[in-house]
Amino acid sequence: MYDFVKYQALGNDYLVIDPQRIDLLGLPSTAQAARLLCDRHFGVGADGILLGPVGAVRDGEPVVLHAFNSDGSVCGRSANGLRIFALYLSQYHQGARDVLIRTLAGDTAVRIEDLDEGIARVEMGRPTFEAADIPAQDLPGPVVTRPLDVAGRQLQVTCLNNGNPHTVVPLPEVSAALAHELGPLIAGHPAFPERTNVQFMRVLDRETVEIEIWERGAGYALASGSSACAAASAAHALGLVDHAVRVRMPGGVFETTIDAQGAVTLSGASEQVAAGFLAPRLRAHLGLPAVPDAPATGTPAPHTDTSRPTARASAARGTAA
Numbered sequence: 082m083y084d085f086v087k088y089q090a091l092g093n094d095y096l097v098i099d100p101q102r103i104d105l106l107g108l109p110s111t112a113q114a115a116r117l118l119c120d121r122h123f124g125v126g127a128d129g130i131l132l133g134p135v136g137a138v139r140d141g142e143p144v145v146l147h148a149f150n151s152d153g154s155v156c157g158r159s160a161n162g163l164r165i166f167a168l169y170l171s172q173y174h175q176g177a178r179d180v181l182i183r184t185l186a187g188d189t190a191v192r193i194e195d196l197d198e199g200i201a202r203v204e205m206g207r208p209t210f211e212a213a214d215i216p217a218q219d220l221p222g223p224v225v226t227r228p229l230d231v232a233g234r235q236l237q238v239t240c241l242n243n244g245n246p247h248t249v250v251p252l253p254e255v256s257a258a259l260a261h262e263l264g265p266l267i268a269g270h271p272a273f274p275e276r277t278n279v280q281f282m283r284v285l286d287r288e289t290v291e292i293e294i295w296e297r298g299a300g301y302a303l304a305s306g307s308s309a310c311a312a313a314s315a316a317h318a319l320g321l322v323d324h325a326v327r328v329r330m331p332g333g334v335f336e337t338t339i340d341a342q343g344a345v346t347l348s349g350a351s352e353q354v355a356a357g358f359l360a361p362r363l364r365a366h367l368g369l370p371a372v373p374d375a376p377a378t379g380t381p382a383p384h385t386d387t388s389r390p391t392a393r394a395s396a397a398r399g400t401a402a
């Protein structure tokens with residue numbers, strides 16, 4: 082069993098860690114350990130960690146997943162994380178094509194549509210725009226087109242919660258520079274007591290939006306599943322798009338659908354990019370016990386896992402375009 086398996090979905094990367102191998106929740110500081118593992122200079126590097134399955138996997142019962150952002154904070158529900166975790170289950174745990182995953186934000190159904198291409202669909206349900214549920218304060222709910230002062234600029238924002246909080250800022254032009262400039266100010270704005278993910282959105286036509294993302298707890302992101310869903314939901318609530326919305330991000334394109342009740346699904350590819358072991362010194366630094374099959378000096382350990390992954394998303398960038 083590996084210490085971690087790394088996946089990416091349009092450039093949004095996650096480490097999947099089996100708690101039986103690395104008991105992150107049992108460490109004195111889970112947040113600190115998650116932060117170090119996600120650190121791109123001193124650790125392995127990722128936008129977040131998917132820790133699961135937590136507890137036994139039983140037929141007919143949801144599989145429990147805990148997720149962390151790269152700053153060590155807890156991530157309620159990650160749409161890419163769920164799709165990646167479903168793929169991981171099918172590659173390493175003989176998971177079914179349809180799986181129900183239990184997150185802190187509730188149970189979510191994921192279907193693997195094409196294992197070879199790594200394509201999975203996640204049912205994100207109906208978001209809430211109510212201020213109390215986002216949570217957002219001093220923005221009377223529903224928070225649709227409300228003014229928000231950000232560093233002397235008055236922006237019109239639409240906020241929602243689809244498992245985690247999002248603030249969508251429709252603008253005539255969006256850019257990575259703008260996301261870096263305003264993203265952290267909105268994510269940490271006092272109006273959002275639990276912080277917020279931020280999407281700067283340009284609506285291109287009734288089926289297409291373009292977003293730049295600043296993720297709560299992870300910063301600038303090339304793509305994000307729940308952000309794509311949030312942008313589609315906000316554009317739909319504003320009457321700017323119809324029921325099938327293509328969301329373009331720097332990392333590529335996701336397809337979303339919104340049903341008559343407002344429930345959102347997202348489909349797209351993800352792929353495994355690496356699997357490996359932590360060096361013994363890093364394990365020790367994290368407070369983890371040594372394991373017999375980890376490579377001691379950087380020499381790869383013999384591969385003992387027979388369930389070799391088969392799925393690869395071909396040309397993940399722009400696959401769903």
Ligand SMILES: N[C@H](CCC[C@H](N)C(=O)O)C(=O)O
Pocket residue numbers: 093150155156157158159160161162245246277278296297298299304305306307308
């Ligand atoms: N990348 C994730 C979203 C992470 C959300 C996280 N930043 C939080 O709000 O805790 C996704 O694909 O949905």
